[in-house]
Amino acid sequence: MAAAIATVLMWQPWDRDELHEAAGDIARVPGVAAVDLEYREIEGAAAAKVRPEPSKVDVMVRLESTLAPDAAAVAAERAHELLIPAAEAVTHDNVSVHLHVTAGEPEKAPGIRIDPLEVPYSPISGAADVADAFTIWQAGPRSVQVYGLAPAVGEATADSGSGNAPDSRAGIGIEAGAAADMVPLAELAAGLGRTADLHFGDDAYYAGHGAVADVDAVRLTVAAASRRGVESAFFSNYSTAPQLSVRAAWPAESPETPELKRWLEAHDYAASAGRPVAFTISEPGYETLTEGWVSAFAPPEPEPHPLPLPAGVEAWPDDVDAPSCTGADLDVGYGGSDAATGARYALLLARNVSDRPCAVEGIPGIALRNADGAEQTDIRLEPYTSSAVPARLVVPPGEQLLAPLQWRAMSTANDPDVTTSVEVTAVPGAEPVLLDVTDGDGPSAGLDILDGAELRLGPWVQALEGWS
Numbered sequence: 420m421a422a423a424i425a426t427v428l429m430w431q432p433w434d435r436d437e438l439h440e441a442a443g444d445i446a447r448v449p450g451v452a453a454v455d456l457e458y459r460e461i462e463g464a465a466a467a468k469v470r471p472e473p474s475k476v477d478v479m480v481r482l483e484s485t486l487a488p489d490a491a492a493v494a495a496e497r498a499h500e501l502l503i504p505a506a507e508a509v510t511h512d513n514v515s516v517h518l519h520v521t522a523g524e525p526e527k528a529p530g531i532r533i534d535p536l537e538v539p540y541s542p543i544s545g546a547a548d549v550a551d552a553f554t555i556w557q558a559g560p561r562s563v564q565v566y567g568l569a570p571a572v573g574e575a576t577a578d579s580g581s582g583n584a585p586d587s588r589a590g591i592g593i594e595a596g597a598a599a600d601m602v603p604l605a606e607l608a609a610g611l612g613r614t615a616d617l618h619f620g621d622d623a624y625y626a627g628h629g630a631v632a633d634v635d636a637v638r639l640t641v642a643a644a645s646r647r648g649v650e651s652a653f654f655s656n657y658s659t660a661p662q663l664s665v666r667a668a669w670p671a672e673s674p675e676t677p678e679l680k681r682w683l684e685a686h687d688y689a690a691s692a693g694r695p696v697a698f699t700i701s702e703p704g705y706e707t708l709t710e711g712w713v714s715a716f717a718p719p720e721p722e723p724h725p726l727p728l729p730a731g732v733e734a735w736p737d738d739v740d741a742p743s744c745t746g747a748d749l750d751v752g753y754g755g756s757d758a759a760t761g762a763r764y765a766l767l768l769a770r771n772v773s774d775r776p777c778a779v780e781g782i783p784g785i786a787l788r789n790a791d792g793a794e795q796t797d798i799r800l801e802p803y804t805s806s807a808v809p810a811r812l813v814v815p816p817g818e819q820l821l822a823p824l825q826w827r828a829m830s831t832a833n834d835p836d837v838t839t840s841v842e843v844t845a846v847p848g849a850e851p852v853l854l855d856v857t858d859g860d861g862p863s864a865g866l867d868i869l870d871g872a873e874l875r876l877g878p879w880v881q882a883l884e885g886w887s
Contacts, residue, residue: 438476438516441505445478448501450486450494455479457532476514478502478572479534481521488553492546495520499540499572506572515571520549522556535562539569541589548589551611555593558607560600566590590614590627598623598641605637619644624653636696639663639688639713646682648675650703663698663713666705676700676708689714725810726803726877729884741813744777746849753841753854754821754886756866758828765856765866766886767822769845769879771814780811782878783822784844786851787868789836796870803877812881821886823877829867837865845879 442454457477480498482491499518506516523535536556538548548565556563566589591613595601598619605625608615615632618624623644625637636654643665644652653664663683669675679700689696689712696713728734754766767783787795803823814820842851857865868874877883 437505437508438478441502442478444501445480445498448494448497450483450490451480451498452483453481455481474514476509476516477569478516478518479521479525479532480518481523481525481534482549482553484522484536484556486522486553488550488557491520491522491553492550495538495540495549496546499542499545503573510571510573516573517569518545518572519569520545522553533562536564538565539567541567541570542572544589551613552591554611555591555604555607558604559596560604561594561596562592563594564592566592590616590629593617595619598644601625601641602634602638605632605634608632609634622651624651626653626655628656628658630656630658633692635688635692636661639686642686643683646679648673649679661694661696663696665698665700666703667700667708668703671702671706671708680709680711683713684711684715686713689716721806723806723808726807726880726883728880729882732882735813735815735818735881737811738776738778738813741776741778744771744773744779744814744846746845748773748777749779749820749845749849751843751845751852751854753856756856761828763826763828763867764885765824767824767841767843767854768819769822770819771816774816776813776815778811778813779820779846779879781809781846782876783846784851785876786842787838787866787874788840788842788853790839790865792840795836795838795868795872798868798871799873801873801875803875807877809878810880812879818881820879820881821883822879823875823883823886825875825877826868826872829869829872836869838868839865841866 438456442456445451446454455478457479459475459477480495482494486494498520502516502518509516518540519534520538520540521534521536525535526533536552538545538552541548552563552565591608593604593608593615595604595617596619601617601619601623605615605617608617609632612631614627614629616624616626617632617637623640625632625640627633633656636656640652640654640663643649643663648668649665650668651666655662655664665679667675667679683698695716695718697710698713699710700708702708748771749769750772752768752770754768756763756765758764767785769779769783771777787798789795803825812820839855839857841854841856843854844851
């Protein structure tokens with residue numbers, strides 16, 4: 420929550436009277452306790468041994484902590500108005516001016532300034548941000564920080580500010596003085612319609628992820644953090660997949676783990692909210708001890724379904740009388756591999772080389788072999804996607820089936836024992852066909868599927884999104 424300052428010049432060779440005059444005028448505004456100008460030099464100036472000049476000036480306007488929220492908003496608005504002419508004057512020096520409204524005594528260290536209350540002032544939402552921050556600040560938390568960086572003064576647009584459009588509000592970070600204080604502070608933020616993150620040290624943390632504060636989720640977080648032997652509880656309020664992470668002080672074999680799991684599964688939060696919340700319980704070294712669902716309220720299992728056809732692909736005609744394909748009916752081949760951000764993909768092929776339609780329904784059998792012909796061991800086969808099931812396909816003569824493979828990249832630096840061939844049994848009873856899967860040359864050419872890999876294997880399909 421600290422506002423980190425990259426470079427604060429403690430001396431000032433660059434000077435503009437406009438800013439100092441504006442600072443003096445702002446200091447006389449009722450409710451203003453102090454005004455500081457903090458300068459950041461042009462990036463790289465020191466390395467280039469040129470005279471340091473600021474590229475950004477932060478105007479820190481500290482308001483009296485006892486101001487009523489509405490009065491604080493009025494003082495902040497007036498400070499912004501007084502700063503605009505000076506900010507526009509120094510833009511000719513390629514200097515941007517930013518207004519920060521603060522309260523409380525700041526803590527300062529080289530390169531760092533921490534204000535108990537800080538609002539990067541947005542011309543669009545600044546008054547409301549200041550009023551709400553003061554309302555929460557006066558309820559007694561250790562600190563209140565509005566998210567975002569202040570836009571340059573005088574450069575307001577419909578989308579500037581703390582990342583806000585005119586009809587939205589910036590989030591607020593709140594550090595409570597005690598874990599129990601997080602709940603009333605969450606109630607206060609929610610009553611103001613504010614998105615919020617709340618925490619008490621590292622013990623209890625609620626991350627709102629852009630949603631108005633969920634008071635019941637904060638209450639669950641505080642309750643979990645307060646359990647005997649719990650070191651921390653962290654609730655991530657993701658809109659589609661909220662999560663609660665609990666770190667315990669006890670070792671893996673402790674009976675406290677199943678007890679805490681039972682408590683989380685009996686808690687009514689997820690069932691009352693009507694949305695599943697996954698939880699994990701980990702040991703001090705962050706190794707997961709157990710996991711489950713709050714309120715034992717798990718998401719419904721996906722309905723079994725075949726892999727869908729890509730858009731624009733017309734399904735082959737069905738024929739209930741078509742016989743099943745035999746090994747002799749299918750010419751099995753390798754369709755190549757692809758990769759993206761650590762994921763690996765490959766494709767098996769099977770073409771109907773008979774003179775009649777035949778039907779396939781199932782997943783090919785496979786065995787992976789290295790360059791010596793030895794089978795890779797401990798390969799864990801998983802469905803290509805959750806709940807994907809084979810569909811009965813009637814393959815016209817000359818048409819080709821696909822079966823996809825997916826795995827995560829594996830390190831071959833010290834273990835070049837890659838997969839160089841795949842033995843494929845297309846349909847039950849067929850003779851296995853050995854396919855060369857080396858897409859390149861050299862001793863390491865092949866697929867980086869090694870002993871112990873997890874491999875996702877799909878059923879035979881007519882076509883698949885992403886593959887031609």
